[in-house]
Amino acid sequence: MGRVFLVGIELARAPSGSPIDEVAMLKRALLATVLVTAGWTGGAVAQTIYPLDRAEILSGSKFDLKVEFPGTVAADQLKVTIDGKDAAEVLGAKPEIVAKEDGHDLTAYWLRGVSLTTAGKVKVEASAGTEKKSVAWEVFDTPKGRVAKNVILFVGDGFSIAHRTAARIMSKGIVQGHFGGELAVDDMPYMALISTPGTDSIVTDSANAMSAYTTGHKTCVNALGIYCAKNKNTLDHPKVETIGELVKRKTGMALGVVTNSEIEDATPAGIVAHTRKRSDFNDIVEMFYDVKPDVIMGGGSPNFLPKSTPGSKRKDDVDYLKKFEEAGYAFVSTKTEMEKAVADGKSKILGLYNTGNIDGALDLKYLKKGSVSKFPDQPDVVDETKAAIATLSKNPNGFFLMVESARIDKYSHSLDPERALFDTIMLDNAVKYAKDFAAKNGDTMIIVVADHAHPVSIIGTYDDDRPGQTPREKLGTYADAKVPNYGPVDAEGYPTNIDVSRRIALEFGTTPDTCFNAKPFMDGENVPAVAGATPKTYVENPKNCERPGAVHITGNLPFDASSGVHSGDDVLLTAMGPGAEVFHGRLDNTRVFRAMATALGLAK
Amino acid sequence: MSDSLSGSTRIGITRRCFTAAWFAFAALPGSARAAAPTPLTFDTLYSEFGVRGLVFSPTVKASVGKPVSIIGYMAPPLMAEATFFVLTREPLAICPFCQSDADWPSDIVVVRLAGASPLVSAGTRVTVTGTLEVGTATDPDTGFVSQLRIVDAEYRRGP
Numbered sequence: 196m197g198r199v200f201l202v203g204i205e206l207a208r209a210p211s212g213s214p215i216d217e218v219a220m221l222k223r224a225l226l227a228t229v230l231v232t233a234g235w236t237g238g239a240v241a242q243t244i245y246p247l248d249r250a251e252i253l254s255g256s257k258f259d260l261k262v263e264f265p266g267t268v269a270a271d272q273l274k275v276t277i278d279g280k281d282a283a284e285v286l287g288a289k290p291e292i293v294a295k296e297d298g299h300d301l302t303a304y305w306l307r308g309v310s311l312t313t314a315g316k317v318k319v320e321a322s323a324g325t326e327k328k329s330v331a332w333e334v335f336d337t338p339k340g341r342v343a344k345n346v347i348l349f350v351g352d353g354f355s356i357a358h359r360t361a362a363r364i365m366s367k368g369i370v371q372g373h374f375g376g377e378l379a380v381d382d383m384p385y386m387a388l389i390s391t392p393g394t395d396s397i398v399t400d401s402a403n404a405m406s407a408y409t410t411g412h413k414t415c416v417n418a419l420g421i422y423c424a425k426n427k428n429t430l431d432h433p434k435v436e437t438i439g440e441l442v443k444r445k446t447g448m449a450l451g452v453v454t455n456s457e458i459e460d461a462t463p464a465g466i467v468a469h470t471r472k473r474s475d476f477n478d479i480v481e482m483f484y485d486v487k488p489d490v491i492m493g494g495g496s497p498n499f500l501p502k503s504t505p506g507s508k509r510k511d512d513v514d515y516l517k518k519f520e521e522a523g524y525a526f527v528s529t530k531t532e533m534e535k536a537v538a539d540g541k542s543k544i545l546g547l548y549n550t551g552n553i554d555g556a557l558d559l560k561y562l563k564k565g566s567v568s569k570f571p572d573q574p575d576v577v578d579e580t581k582a583a584i585a586t587l588s589k590n591p592n593g594f595f596l597m598v599e600s601a602r603i604d605k606y607s608h609s610l611d612p613e614r615a616l617f618d619t620i621m622l623d624n625a626v627k628y629a630k631d632f633a634a635k636n637g638d639t640m641i642i643v644v645a646d647h648a649h650p651v652s653i654i655g656t657y658d659d660d661r662p663g664q665t666p667r668e669k670l671g672t673y674a675d676a677k678v679p680n681y682g683p684v685d686a687e688g689y690p691t692n693i694d695v696s697r698r699i700a701l702e703f704g705t706t707p708d709t710c711f712n713a714k715p716f717m718d719g720e721n722v723p724a725v726a727g728a729t730p731k732t733y734v735e736n737p738k739n740c741e742r743p744g745a746v747h748i749t750g751n752l753p754f755d756a757s758s759g760v761h762s763g764d765d766v767l768l769t770a771m772g773p774g775a776e777v778f779h780g781r782l783d784n785t786r787v788f789r790a791m792a793t794a795l796g797l798a799k
Numbered sequence: 800m801s802d803s804l805s806g807s808t809r810i811g812i813t814r815r816c817f818t819a820a821w822f823a824f825a826a827l828p829g830s831a832r833a834a835a836p837t838p839l840t841f842d843t844l845y846s847e848f849g850v851r852g853l854v855f856s857p858t859v860k861a862s863v864g865k866p867v868s869i870i871g872y873m874a875p876p877l878m879a880e881a882t883f884f885v886l887t888r889e890p891l892a893i894c895p896f897c898q899s900d901a902d903w904p905s906d907i908v909v910v911r912l913a914g915a916s917p918l919v920s921a922g923t924r925v926t927v928t929g930t931l932e933v934g935t936a937t938d939p940d941t942g943f944v945s946q947l948r949i950v951d952a953e954y955r956r957g958p
Contacts, residue, residue, distance in 0.1 A: 457902065474902070476902070496850040496851070496852075497905055500851070500852050502935050502944055503935055504851075504852040504853075505845070505852055505853040505854065505855060505933075505946045505947070506848075506852045506853035506905050506906075506946070507852065507935075507944075507946070508902075508903070508905075508944070509944075510937070510942070510944050516851065528849065528850035528851065547850050548850065549850065550848075550849075550850060550905040551902070551904065551905065569848050570850075722889070722890060725872075725890040725891065725920060726874070726875030726891070726920060727920050728917075728918075728919055728920045730875075734920060736890060738890075
C-alpha cells in the first residue's frame with residue numbers, strides 16, 4: 196500500500212497553474228491510485244522469463260533461457276517447463292541456479308546456450324510453489340531452405356521519409372512536381388512499413404533497433420544481442436544469437452560489416468555483440484575478434500590500440516590490430532591501402548580509416564572540414580561497399596554484408612540538414628552499386644531500411660530573396676516553397692553548391708535551446724548546444740548565435756538533451772531479390788531478421 | 800518558438816566562481832609559478848595523428864614535468880565542483896560521462912586541479928595552467944584512462 200500512497204503524493208505535488216488544474220490533477224492522482232491498486236496483485240512480483248512473451252525464435256539458433264524468481268526460492272520449489280516438460284530436459288542443459296544473484300532479492304535460473312528445433316508455438320511456464328507465470332514463444336523454421344546466395348542489408352541510420360524526399364529533390368531535381376529521376380533506394384519492388392519500439396519504450400536507439408534486425412528479438416534501449424534482465428554486469432544478461440554468429444557457425448558464407456561510424460558503434464556492433472550497454476566499446480572489439488567477420492570497415496581505431504599507445508581508448512594492453520593481423524587480416528587505414536588490399540586478392544580485411552567517425556560525404560567531397568585534414572584519404576561508404584563486395588563475393592558459398600550510412604543519424608542529431616542529406620545520397624549510391632552487382636546473377640537479396648526515425652519534415656524553402664533577415668522571414672511555405680537552386684549535380688549525384696539562395700527547409704521537430712539562421716554549416720558540423728554551468732543542462736552554442744540572422748530557438752526537449760532525439764515513427768523498408776517478397780504492409784522490426792534468416796535457410 | 804537574438808550571451812561569471820578562481824591562483828604550486836608556462840595548443844600536441852595512434856610533438860615531449868598552459872573548452876563534468884575535468888579542442892555537445900552512446904575525441908587533455916573548483920559551461924573557453932604529465936594513467940575514482948594530463952592545475956575563463 197505504501198507504493199500506492201507514494202504515487203498519489205507524487206502526482207498531487209506536480210506543479211499546477213490554476214485551481215481548475217489542481218482539481219484535474221487530483222482526479223488524475225485518484226485515477227492513478229485506482230489503476231495502480233488494480234494492477235497490484237497483493238502477492239510477490241511475478242517471475243520474469245527471458246526470452247520475453249511473444250518472442251519469435253529461429254529454429255536451432257542459440258539463446259539463454261533465464262527466469263528471475265522474486266525472493267529466495269529453494270531449488271526444489273523451482274519448476275520451469277516447456278509445454279509441460281522439464282525445460283532442462285527438453286533443452287538438454289543443466290540448470291544453473293543462483294540465489295541473490297548480483298545482490299538482488301531474486302533467485303536466477305539459467306539454461307545457457309540452448310536451442311529449440313521443432314517449429315511451432317511453445318508455452319514456457321515458471322513456477323515457485325503456487326506462483327506461476329507463463330510466456331508463449333514461436334519457434335520458426337525456414338522450410339524452403341536457402342533461396343538467396345547473398346544478403347546485403349543496408350541500414351540508413353535514422354533515415355526517415357523527409358531525408359529520402361529531400362535527397363531526391365537535391366540529387367535528381369524537380370520540375371513542375373516531377374522528379375528528374377529515381378533514387379536507387381526507391382526503385383525496388385518490395386516495400387514495408389517497419390515499426391521500431393523496444394521492450395522498454397516506444398522510441399528505440401540504434402542499439403536495440405539494430406538488435407531486432409540482427410537477432411529477431413526485441414530488446415531495450417542501449418542493448419545489443421541480449422534481453423535486459425536485472426544483471427549488474429552489462430555482459431551477463433541473457434543472450435540471443437546474432438545473424439553474424441549464425442552465418443559463421445552454420446554456413447561457409449563470408450561475413451562483412453561496413454560503416455562510416457566507429458566500428459564499435461551500435462549498428463555495426465549489432466552484427467556480433469552481446470551487451471546491455473552499447474558503450475562497452477572495448478568489449479565490442481573483442482566480440483568482433485571472436486566472430487571474425489571477413490571484412491570489417493569503419494572508424495574508431497583507438498579501441499583497438501593498447502593503452503600504452505597515445506590516442507588509445509583501451510583499458511588494457513591488448514593490441515587488437517596485431518591480433519587481427521595475426522589472425523590473417525590485412526589491416527588498412529586509407530582508401531589507397533584498402534583498394535590495394537582488394538587488388539591483391541586479400542580475403543580478410545580490417546579497415547579503420549579514422550580515430551573517430553569517418554567524415555561525411557559533404558566534408559569528404561566538397562568542404563574538407565571535420566577531420567579531413569588529419570585523414571585526407573578516407574573511403575566513403577560507396578568505396579567501402581565496392582571493396583567489401585569485391586572481397587566477399589569471392590567466397591563460393593555467398594556472403595552476408597551489412598552496410599551502414601551512419602551519419603544521416605548523427606547529422607540529424609546535430610540539426611545539420613545538408614550533411615544528413617549528402618549522406619543519404621551516399622547511401623543511395625552504395626545501394627545503386629549493390630543493385631548493379633545483384634543484377635548480374637539475381638541471387639542477392641537487398642534490403643534498405645532505417646533503424647529508427649528522426650522527427651524531420653520538409654516544410655518549404657528558405658529563400659534569401661525574400662525580405663528580412665531572420666529564418667521566419669526567409670521561409671517560403673505552400674506556393675512560396677519554390678524549387679531550391681542548388682548547384683548542378685556531379686557524377687555521383689551530389690549538388691556542387693549548397694550555399695545557395697533557395698534551400699530546402701528540412702526542419703527538426705526536436706531541439707535543445709539553440710541558435711538558428713537557416714543557413715548551411717560551411718565551417719564544419721553544427722554543434723547546436725553545449726553543456727551549461729548547471730550539471731545536466733545544455734544551453735545554445737554561443738558561436739551559432741553570432742551567425743547572421745540567427746535567432747534563439749527555445750528548446751522543446753528535456754534540459755539534459757544536447758541535440759535532437761529519435762522519433763518513434765515507423766520507418767520505410769525497400770527490398771529486392773529472392774526472399775524479399777515477404778516485405779509488405781506493416782511489420783515489426785524483428786521480421787527483418789526473420790526474412791533474412793529465411794532467405795538464407797538458417798534454421799536447424 | 801523563437802525570439803530575437805539578444806546581444807549578450809547567457810553565461811556570466813558568478814561571484815562564487817570568481818572567488819574560487821582567485822583562491823586557485825593564490826594556491827598555485829611554486830613550480831608552476833616560478834617559470835613562465837610554455838603555451839601549448841591543441842594543434843601542436845601531436846606530430847602524428849593517425850589510425851595507428853598519436854605521437855606527441857617535440858614541444859610536448861620537452862615540456863613534460865614543466866609548467867604549461869593551453870586554451871580549450873571544459874567538457875561537461877560529472878559534478879558541479881570537481882578536481883578533475885576533460886579539456887577539449889571544441890565545445891563538446893555531447894557528454895560521454897552522461898550518455899552511453901557518446902565518445903570522447905582522441906585529442907583530449909585531462910586536467911587535475913590543485914583544489915576543488917566550480918566548473919564552467921562547455922561553451923566557455925578556458926585557459927588551463929599547470930604541470931604537464933604524459934603516459935598512461937587511470938583515474939582511481941572513475942577508471943578514466945588518459946595519456947596527457949595537466950596536473951596541479953588552475954584555470955581561468957577566456958584566452
